[in-house]
Amino acid sequence: MSELLQTLRPGTPVMVADPITFRDYKLLLRSEHFIKPAHFHKFWKLTRHTAKAVGVDISKIGKPLETHLREVLFFDTPKFRLYNHGFILRRRMFYKKGLPQSNHELTLKFRHPDRHTAAAxxxxxxxxxxxxxxxKEETLMEREKLGSMRTIYSHGCDLDTPNVILTQNFESITQVFPALLQTGAKAKTLLSIVNGVAIEEILANCGxxxxxxxxxAKATLAIWRNRMTQEHLVGEYAYQIKFSSLNGFHGKPRELSEAFFMRLQEDxxxxxxIGTTKTAMVYGLGRTPVTNTE
Structure with a gap:
């Protein structure tokens, strides 16, 4: 199955390892370059120019560059026990016509450069x-090196509109996601919003x-700002390929997807x-030591 949509009983053993069914390509962007709608169109044209140069096509789907507003919050212990052990706990809220919707998404991810470690x-x-x-297999640019690629693996779980209060103690969230017990955080340690930053995410459809x-691959452009101060944080251009098996993703399509990624870095x-991930940037905004070097 490309997405494992399951309802499991407590304690049910996982007999089959989850397959990799996505490859994401991600490039961090300078968010201050995206102030006006015209700036989004300028970058859209640049991606189409790059696509043409490597022999692929970008077509419009839906409303070109239609934007969606979302709020993103990360939760962790005061010493970032989760992130420093490779875990990311994120809540995403959705808005429509400027108003918050009743549904939201709670996500737990474990990211690691080793595939087997992430799968375990x-x-x-x-x-x-x-x-x-x-x-997911996530393809990123090598730190400070244009025309490069590196890979990290993301093993994640999404819950839709969960009835979970994330600012309670650590013990409460481990009753939702027992994998977090691996972090060794104390049961009564309180969770809070990472660095107190609520993120305003503008997501644009890029064809x-x-x-x-x-x-x-569906391409998107995300711009993150500090919701309270409106300070620009970071942007990201990403495209995602979905498949039934990583072994089935090979040959010319794979070569072209990588060629586009490499050429776009130059163009x-x-x-x-220049950085690592959007999440890493948010964690780096404060003074708490971060040992995760994703």
């Missing part, structure tokens, strides 16, 4: 509930990239933000 962590919730497991042989170098 069972991110499923303890109690029976509908959840979605996503195991669909066709790599041939029916392999396509868009004035737009690039």
């Amino acid at each position: 962590v069972d991110v499923r919730p303890l109690l029976p509930c509908t959840h979605t497991i996503k195991f 669909e990239i066709d790599f041939g042989n029916k392999v396509t 868009a170098q004035d737009w690039l933000h």
Whole structure:
């Protein structure tokens, strides 16, 4: 199954390892370059120019560059026990016409550069509930090196509109996600919003990239700002390829997807933000030591 949508009983053993069913390509961008709608269009044209140069096509899907507003919050202990052990606990709220919607998404991820280490962590919730497991291969740029690629693996679980209060103690969240017990945090340690920063996310639809042989990727452009101060934080251009098996993603489509990623780094170098991930940037805004070097 490409997405494992399951309802499990407590304690049900996972007999089959989750397969990798996504490859995400991600490039960090300087968010201050995206102030006006015209700036989004300028970058859209740049990506189409790059696509043409490497022999792929980007087509419009839905309303081109249609934007969506979302709020993103990360939760952790005061000493960042979760993130420093490779875990990310995130809540995403959705807005429509400026108004918050009743549904929200709670996500637990474990990220690691080693595929087998990421696969070994069972991110499923303890109690029976509908959840979605996503195991992704994420392709990023090498730190401060244009025209490069590196890989980290993300093993995640999404819960839709969970009835969970995240500012309670650590013990409460481990009753939802027992995998977090691996962090060794004390039961009564309180969780809070990472560095007190609520993130305003502007997500734009950047079309669909066709790599041939029916392999396509949905492209998006996300801009993150501090919701309270409106300070620009970071942007990200990403495209995601979904498949039934990583072994089935090979040949010309894979070569073209990588060629586009490499060439775009060169063509868009004035737009690039040199860093690692959006999450890493948010964690780095405060003074708490961060040992996670994703």
